Amino acid sequence: MASLKSIKKRITTVKNSRQITKAMKMVAAAKLRRAQENVTAARPYARKLGSVLRKLATSGGESGHPLVQRENPGKALLVVITSDRGLCGSFNANISKTAERFILEKSADYDELSVMTIGRKGNEYLRHRTKIWKNYTNILSNLNYQTAALIAQEIIEGFLAGEYGEVHLLYNSFKSVMSQDITLVRLLPIAPPEGQEEEFRPEAIYEPAKEELLSELFPKHIEVQIFHALLESIAAEHGARMTAMDSATKNASVMIDKLTLQYNRARQAAITKELLEIISGAESIKG
Amino acid sequence: MAEKLKVEIMTPYKIVMSEEVDMITATGTLGEFGILPGHAPFLTSLKIGELSYTKDGITYYLVLNWGYLEVDNDEVTILVETAERADEIDLERAKAALGRAEEALKMLTREDKDFAVYQAALERALMRMQVAGKSSRK
Numbered sequence: 001m002a003s004l005k006s007i008k009k010r011i012t013t014v015k016n017s018r019q020i021t022k023a024m025k026m027v028a029a030a031k032l033r034r035a036q037e038n039v040t041a042a043r044p045y046a047r048k049l050g051s052v053l054r055k056l057a058t059s060g061g062e063s064g065h066p067l068v069q070r071e072n073p074g075k076a077l078l079v080v081i082t083s084d085r086g087l088c089g090s091f092n093a094n095i096s097k098t099a100e101r102f103i104l105e106k107s108a109d110y111d112e113l114s115v116m117t118i119g120r121k122g123n124e125y126l127r128h129r130t131k132i133w134k135n136y137t138n139i140l141s142n143l144n145y146q147t148a149a150l151i152a153q154e155i156i157e158g159f160l161a162g163e164y165g166e167v168h169l170l171y172n173s174f175k176s177v178m179s180q181d182i183t184l185v186r187l188l189p190i191a192p193p194e195g196q197e198e199e200f201r202p203e204a205i206y207e208p209a210k211e212e213l214l215s216e217l218f219p220k221h222i223e224v225q226i227f228h229a230l231l232e233s234i235a236a237e238h239g240a241r242m243t244a245m246d247s248a249t250k251n252a253s254v255m256i257d258k259l260t261l262q263y264n265r266a267r268q269a270a271i272t273k274e275l276l277e278i279i280s281g282a283e284s285i286k287g
Numbered sequence: 288m289a290e291k292l293k294v295e296i297m298t299p300y301k302i303v304m305s306e307e308v309d310m311i312t313a314t315g316t317l318g319e320f321g322i323l324p325g326h327a328p329f330l331t332s333l334k335i336g337e338l339s340y341t342k343d344g345i346t347y348y349l350v351l352n353w354g355y356l357e358v359d360n361d362e363v364t365i366l367v368e369t370a371e372r373a374d375e376i377d378l379e380r381a382k383a384a385l386g387r388a389e390e391a392l393k394m395l396t397r398e399d400k401d402f403a404v405y406q407a408a409l410e411r412a413l414m415r416m417q418v419a420g421k422s423s424r425k
Contacts, residue, residue: 041301048297048364052330052357145299145368204328207317216332217355227299 004270007263011256018252024087025245032177032238039174039231046224053221056214065211066160067218070189074111075164077133078102079155079187081171081229082122083237084140089244091172091180091237096125098182099170103130114164118151118230140234148227155226156219159188169226174235178243183232187225190218290324294340296349296365303370304349308340311363313356322358329358333367335410337418348373350418352411376419385412 080099082092099115099122107113114133117123123135134154139147155167167188172180206213291307312321314336322329333356338349354367388409395402 038300042299044295044302045297045299045366049366052355052364052366056330204330207315207329207331213330213332213355224299 004263004266007259007266011259011263014252014255014259018249018256021245021248021252025242025249028238028242028245032235032242035231035235035238036174039228039235042228042231046228049217049221049224053214053217056210056217065215065218067156067222068189070165073165076106076110076113076166076168077116077155077158077164078113079116079118079167079169079226080122080126081169081233082117082119082125083233084120084137086121087244088237088241091240091244092119092121092125094180094182095170095172096122098184099126100129102168102170102184110166112164116155119233140230140237143230143234145223145227148230149223152219152223152226155187156222165189169229171229171233172236172240173229173232174239177239180236180240183229185225185229187222190221290361292322292324292361292363294363294365296338296351296367296370298367298370306340306342308342310341311338312340313338313351313365315356322363324361326358326361328360329356331356333365335407335414337414338365338370348418350376350411350415371415373418376415378416378419381412381415381419384408385416388412 078099080095082095086092103113103115113130115126115130116134116136117126117132118136119140120137123132123137126132127135136151158164159167166186169183169185169187171183173183175181291309292311293306294308294311295305296303310321310323312319314334315331316334317331319336320331333351333354335352336350338351339346340349341347350369350371350373351365351367352369354365357364357366388405391401391405392409395405
């Protein structure tokens with residue numbers, strides 16, 4: 001049996017860990033709330049932009065735009081969004097594994113599949129397994145729209161230059177605090193807009209012309225999609241971290257209970273042993 | 288005045304404003320325009336510029352930074368990257384940004400990739416300073 005001292009030492013260690021995981025859980029909960037607010041606040045803009053795009057596209061004139069056409073179908077780009085920091089359960093592992101599977105399955109369909117990672121964790125996992133085209137880290141803790149726009153422009157430039165003919169975006173979307181959905185969407189070429197017909201009335205005035213408006217709106221659409229995916233991923237990350245830290249705290253508590261029991265047993269045994277020694281000593285003197 | 292325009296201004300971060308107003312003027316890519324209730328369906332892109340709206344006889348000013356304006360059925364939706372009310376503008380910051388942009392532009396030539404970026408920054412700063420001077424008035 002372990003000595004009293006060593007058990008006591010372990011209890012203190014586990015207690016310290018529990019304190020840390022508890023604090024991390026609190027921090028994650030606070031950050032989650034903010035991230036969730038950001039996601040909800042960003043939704044109307046994305047929805048409205050989508051609806052304007054639909055109205056414009058259904059009234060014709062979109063098919064000629066370079067962002068709708070597939071110039072180079074043999075090459076594709078996969079954009080993977082993960083987190084910069086760990087300790088959030090299976091959040092990063094899930095997305096990295098899905099990315100790896102995607103690469104394996106699709107490598108037959110494409111001549112070349114490059115990967116762009118956003119977030120340190122995904123990069124660390126994938127760079128040993130495939131070639132990383134570009135990587136962004138440390139943008140998630142202080143995300144703003146400009147950063148998302150910059151990434152979008154980079155992707156669009158590569159697409160227009162013919163470096164790849166298809167762009168897929170892989171990220172964790174926020175479903176609830178407990179669960180994240182792995183989402184895969186095709187970013188480029190822009191799919192023909194779906195949804196209910198919201199035809200703009202024919203007498204509508206466009207300023208400047210429809211085609212010009214569309215060519216400004218399409219890149220915007222990509223920017224917004226990326227921004228939205230990043231926001232979702234951040235919210236999902238905090239949710240995952242909160243859940244992971246919550247169960248870590250619970251596990252630590254269970255462990256402390258077990259160790260305390262062990263400690264008390266050992267103490268009891270030691271006392272009994274000492275008593276026995278004293279009694280038998282006294283007996284022998286008497287005898 | 289019976290009819291009103293329902294106006295919503297949105298940025299990627301949040302809804303900046305959602306109100307019923309009497310009239311709007313804004314700067315489009317092709318020039319300044321005004322919208323009154325009963326306007327025909329209209330879609331235009333906006334430049335860096337000022338937007339003013341009149342509500343109950345008082346005119347309010349905002350600075351907009353690149354976006355779209357859509358009119359449909361007396362509902363006006365404005366999608367922009369940033370929108371600031373005149374009284375929210377930080378004049379000191381705008382001045383500092385103006386100084387920075389001017390410095391940078393001196394060093395660059397027209398062919399430089401960053402030229403357009405700084406020119407836009409310059410334009411934004413100027414527009415902010417211009418609008419900041421106008422507070423709401425009758």
